Amino acid sequence: MHSISVQQLSKAYPTRNKEPFFAVRDLNFDIGEGEVVAFLGPNGAGKSTTIKMLSGILTPTSGEARIIGLPAGSRDANKQLGLVFGTRSQLYMHMTVYESLDLISEIYYVTGPEKKKRILHLAELFQLEKHLQARTRTLSLGERMRCELVAALIHKPRVLLADEPTIGLDVVAKNKLRELIRLWQQEEKTTLLLTSHDLSDVEALCHRCILIDHGQKQYDGSLPGLKGDLSTLRRLHITVAESEKKPLTQEIRIKLMPDSQDYVHKYEVRTSEIPMTETISRLSQHYGDTLQDLQIFEVSLEEVLSNRFTQKALR
Amino acid sequence: MRAANSFSFHLRNASFAFRESWTNLANGLVGFLLFPVFMFVLARMWQKFNGHLGNYTYKEMLAYIGVTEILFMTFLRTANINQASGDFSISLARPRSWLASQFSALYGKTLGSRLVMTIIFFPLLLLFGLGFLDSLEIVMRLLVLLIPLGILQGLYSLLFSSAHVRWEMTSYLTLPFSKLFLIFGGVFAPLSDFSESARKFLLLMPTSDLFFQPAYFCIKGIFYEMSATEWSLRILAQVVVLVTLNAVFFKNSRRYHQSFGG
Numbered sequence: 001m002h003s004i005s006v007q008q009l010s011k012a013y014p015t016r017n018k019e020p021f022f023a024v025r026d027l028n029f030d031i032g033e034g035e036v037v038a039f040l041g042p043n044g045a046g047k048s049t050t051i052k053m054l055s056g057i058l059t060p061t062s063g064e065a066r067i068i069g070l071p072a073g074s075r076d077a078n079k080q081l082g083l084v085f086g087t088r089s090q091l092y093m094h095m096t097v098y099e100s101l102d103l104i105s106e107i108y109y110v111t112g113p114e115k116k117k118r119i120l121h122l123a124e125l126f127q128l129e130k131h132l133q134a135r136t137r138t139l140s141l142g143e144r145m146r147c148e149l150v151a152a153l154i155h156k157p158r159v160l161l162a163d164e165p166t167i168g169l170d171v172v173a174k175n176k177l178r179e180l181i182r183l184w185q186q187e188e189k190t191t192l193l194l195t196s197h198d199l200s201d202v203e204a205l206c207h208r209c210i211l212i213d214h215g216q217k218q219y220d221g222s223l224p225g226l227k228g229d230l231s232t233l234r235r236l237h238i239t240v241a242e243s244e245k246k247p248l249t250q251e252i253r254i255k256l257m258p259d260s261q262d263y264v265h266k267y268e269v270r271t272s273e274i275p276m277t278e279t280i281s282r283l284s285q286h287y288g289d290t291l292q293d294l295q296i297f298e299v300s301l302e303e304v305l306s307n308r309f310t311q312k313a314l315r
Numbered sequence: 316m317r318a319a320n321s322f323s324f325h326l327r328n329a330s331f332a333f334r335e336s337w338t339n340l341a342n343g344l345v346g347f348l349l350f351p352v353f354m355f356v357l358a359r360m361w362q363k364f365n366g367h368l369g370n371y372t373y374k375e376m377l378a379y380i381g382v383t384e385i386l387f388m389t390f391l392r393t394a395n396i397n398q399a400s401g402d403f404s405i406s407l408a409r410p411r412s413w414l415a416s417q418f419s420a421l422y423g424k425t426l427g428s429r430l431v432m433t434i435i436f437f438p439l440l441l442l443f444g445l446g447f448l449d450s451l452e453i454v455m456r457l458l459v460l461l462i463p464l465g466i467l468q469g470l471y472s473l474l475f476s477s478a479h480v481r482w483e484m485t486s487y488l489t490l491p492f493s494k495l496f497l498i499f500g501g502v503f504a505p506l507s508d509f510s511e512s513a514r515k516f517l518l519l520m521p522t523s524d525l526f527f528q529p530a531y532f533c534i535k536g537i538f539y540e541m542s543a544t545e546w547s548l549r550i551l552a553q554v555v556v557l558v559t560l561n562a563v564f565f566k567n568s569r570r571y572h573q574s575f576g577g
Contacts (some may be wrong), residue, residue, distance in 0.1 A: 011575065052574050055408035059570050078410040090405045094338040095331070103331050106324050107409050117500075135338075 003159050003191035004031040009063035011049050011215075023049040024215040038196070038206035038223075040095075042309045046215035047195040050279050051161050053137060054193070055083055067159055072208050079108065082157035082190075086167035089144070090138045097147050098132040101154060108155035115214040115306040122150045130244070142173030146180065151186060161192045166201050178204050188292055213309065221246065223301065230299045230307075232272040238265045239293035248286040254279055325415055329423030336427030347388075347432060351439050353378045357503050365508050376536045377443050379455050382530040383502045389425055390468055390525070391475060391493045393559035396564050405570045407480070414565055417476050417486040429461050439473070456533045463550050464529060470557035474564060501527030507539055516551040 008029040008256040012020035017140050024046040041047050052058040052111055054065050056073020060244035068080050083090070091100040098119065105115040122128050132140060141149065145262060146163060152160060164180070166174045172194045180206055185192050202209065202223070209226055211219035222229050223298050235257075243262035248254060257266040276296070343571045358376040371379065407413055414434045433454060440450035475492075478485045496502070500522035506514050507527075517523055518540065528546055 003355055052404070057407045057574050058572060073408075075410045080406055081408065083405060083408055085405065088405055092331075092335060094335050099331070103327065107411055109320070109410070111320075230563050246358075 001033075002030040003035070003068055004193060005031075005066040005069075006030070006050070006066075007056070009050065009053060009065055009147045010171045011046075011053060012061040012062045012181035014168060020061075022215050024053070024121055024212075027212065027215070029210055029217065029220055031191055031193060033191055034185075035190045035208060036065050036075055036194070038098060038194050038202040038209040039212070040195070040199075040202065040305065041212040041218075042207055042305075045196075045213050047212060048163055049215075050212070051163050051193070051195065054055045054222070055081055055161055069160055070227050079155070080158045082153045082155070082160040084145075084148055084160070084162040085116045086145070086164035089136075089148060089279060091144065091147055093137040094135060096133050096135055097128065097139070100147070100153060101132075105154050110155050118156075119150075122153060125184075126150050140173075142169055142176070143171070145169060145177055149177065150179065153190075154296060156188065157190065159193070160185075162192065162194045162196075165194070167196055174198070174201070175176070177267060200303065201256050203301060209304075211308070218308070219308050226301070227299060230304055232270045234269050234271060234276065234279075235295070235297040235299075236267045236269065236279070237293075237295040238267070238287065238291060239263060239295075240265060241290045242286060244292045245287065248283060251282055254282060319414070319521060321412075322462065324411065326418035328416055328419040329390075329426075332420040333427040334425030335418070336424045337431065338471045347435055348434070350381075351442070353384060354439065354443070356515065361493060361504065362496065367503075368508055370410065370507055371505070371534070374443070374445050378445065378534045379530045380441060380458055380503055381436050381439065382453070382528050382533045383500075385429055385436060386464065386468075386526055387493075387497060387502045388432065389428045389499075390496060391489045392428075393470055407572070414473065414477075414561060418469050418473050418561075420509050421472045421476070422465050424467050425472075426461060429465070432457075433457060433461070452536075453533050456536070457529070459527045460532065464525065464546075467550060467557070470554065470561060472493060474557070477561060477565040477568045480501070480572045483573065496522050500525055503528070505531065508516060521549070524549050524553065 006027055006029050009024060010022060011024045012022045015021050023194065025051060027046075029038065040051070041046050049058060051196060054067065054072050054104050056078060059073070067077040070077035070080070090104065092103070101119045101122075102115065104137065105111070105119065106252070110118060119132075120129075123132055128146055129141055131147070136144065139291065149165070151179075152162075165181070165264070166177055169177065175202070181192070184190065194201065194205060207222060209219070209221070209223055210217060219226055240263055247256050247260060247265040248267070249256055253269060255268045257268055259268045267279075267283075269276075282293070283294065354377050357380045358373065361371075361376050361380070362373055366373075366376075374407075407415065409416070436457075437450055437454045440453060443446065445453075475485050475489055478488060499517055499520050500516065505527055506517045506523055510516060517527075524546065528538050528541075531537075537543075539548075
């Protein structure tokens with residue numbers, strides 16, 4: 001059985017003209033138990049709308065969504081679901097973190113001694129012990145997001161939907177949150193569907209990604225697969241000691257880039273056309289003692305997505 | 316077993332909201348600094364314009380203004396409705412009845428704020444020269460009524476919370492509605508002082524059960540031209556109608572909920 005199953009899911013909103021606006025249109029995908037999947041797309045692509053339909057916040061116009069085989073939005077499905085929204089809070093600002101977690105546990109039918117045990121265990125795991133008695137409003141954003149995560153996991157959900165959980169966090173807080181999500185997921189085998197505009201989140205946590213744009217699925221597969229042809233593309237930046245040193249132009253498989261500067265020569269190669277060892281050897285021969293530094297870059301996921309969305313928008 | 320679990324949860328939920336409304340006690344107290352000024356000014360005006368009717372003594376006027384102020388200031392408060400539904404998008408995704416959870420939170424919050432105001436009200440009555448026992452009697456009667464009145468206020472507010480689910484913005488709705496209750500409910504001006512035709516009409520309105528009748532009961536010990544049983548039955552009828560309206564309206568709102576803002 002799939003943890004998340006989406007079949008022909010659509011959400012349309014009425015507009016002033018007769019044509020409804022489809023935020024999501026005929027979306028299909030399945031996510032297996034314990035999978036960690038990134039749900040990517042530009043603003044307005046329909047990511048949050050899909051997450052909201054999966055959690056029962058929004059009612060689909062047509063199609064079907066299931067969580068652990070149960071209709072999305074049903075009481076039993078919601079019991080199996082944890083939700084983290086980077087832009088919405090489920091904690092109570094004027095109450096202490098402990099009081100908020102206590103009530104949220106009750107909402108998810110976690111009661112009695114088990115409730116206290118879980119709150120204390122998660123507080124320890126997420127390094128929140130000293131904040132348990134603090135009022136939520138006094139926490140920093142990073143601390144609050146860790147509390148939000150605890151609130152989402154307190155009932156040990158089998159599926160976690162995280163909508164931009166690291167939005168607004170600094171690098172340290174972001175890394176910490178990611179690490180905690182990763183540790184939890186590995187330990188509990190929770191199925192995770194993550195949306196984020198920060199692709200470092202995606203690269204750090206996910207193996208598979210689903211790409212949507214204009215409410216429709218564009219890609220569903222591995223992260224390297226998303227790069228397609230670009231996965232073999234490498235960029236090399238050569239720093240030279242003398243500005244008079246001419247770049248290498250005789251080798252057609254090593255392309256000189258037009259944005260090269262006097263001291264930094266930039267090249268592009270495809271590892272499918274020329275092995276990296278050969279490229280480095282050719283460049284070393286050409287530059288000799290003038291070669292000061294060599295840097296190799298892969299194409300970033302951000303660039304891949306940016307290319308995809310820009311090309312689509314221009315088409 | 317499931318019903319008992321639900322009931323126990325909603326009690327906890329109400330108690331949580333109740334405690335939440337007390338976390339900002341200092342803020343609440345500052346907010347009601349003008350409470351005695353209102354009582355004084357409005358009672359003076361009433362005495363000047365309607366005092367000759369002889370239906371109420373000056374001290375009763377002060378107490379009436381105070382009671383209706385407590386009930387009205389905590390009625391359909393946008394902040395409460397928004398707080399209760401502020402994260403309604405998440406609360407819609409929870410395995411508990413949204414209507415029941417919202418209602419218990421609104422009920423707890425209303426009861427909490429009204430108790431804060433009642434605590435301020437008691438010494439004010441003494442300050443304005445009412446005897447200790449008279450003041451205590453008024454406050455005790457009010458405390459008894461706060462429980463059923465909280466249910467009604469909770470159900471009215473719940474309609475606005477459902478409207479929030481439907482339209483996201485409801486502040487423009489709560490203001491005119493609360494003004495209607497202010498006018499027809501006899502807030503600051505008892506319906507018993509109105510002309511006969513207006514009085515007869517306004518006493519039939521459900522608004523009178525929320526403000527005029529409770530305030531009248533607090534100062535006189537009886538309801539105006541009706542028995543306690545009749546008033547209770549009217550409250551019960553309103554509860555039934557409001558529960559039905561809420562169920563229908565929420566079901567409808569739920570379908571159109573858009574959850575803006577990512």
